[in-house]
Amino acid sequence: MTEQTARTVANVVIGAAAVGAAYIVVRTPSLRRLAIGLAVTALTRSIPAWVTREAQHAWTQSARRAI
Numbered sequence: 576m577t578e579q580t581a582r583t584v585a586n587v588v589i590g591a592a593a594v595g596a597a598y599i600v601v602r603t604p605s606l607r608r609l610a611i612g613l614a615v616t617a618l619t620r621s622i623p624a625w626v627t628r629e630a631q632h633a634w635t636q637s638a639r640r641a642i
Contacts, residue, residue: 576584600606 600610
């Protein structure tokens with residue numbers, strides 16, 4: 576088996592596993608609520624915190640300009 580074939584097979588297997596996991600999450604109400612809660616948490620806490628960190632980093636880096 577060549578490396579390219581191995582990568583293709585691995586991608587297909589991972590894709591099938593992801594589709595299967597998504598199907599189970601969508602079909603199970605408790606897992607669906609958990610997934611929605613985690614998505615809401617990511618959108619309302621993690622992403623704004625990351626943006627804030629990046630803005631602060633950019634601000635401090637802009638002050639270090641050589642004259």
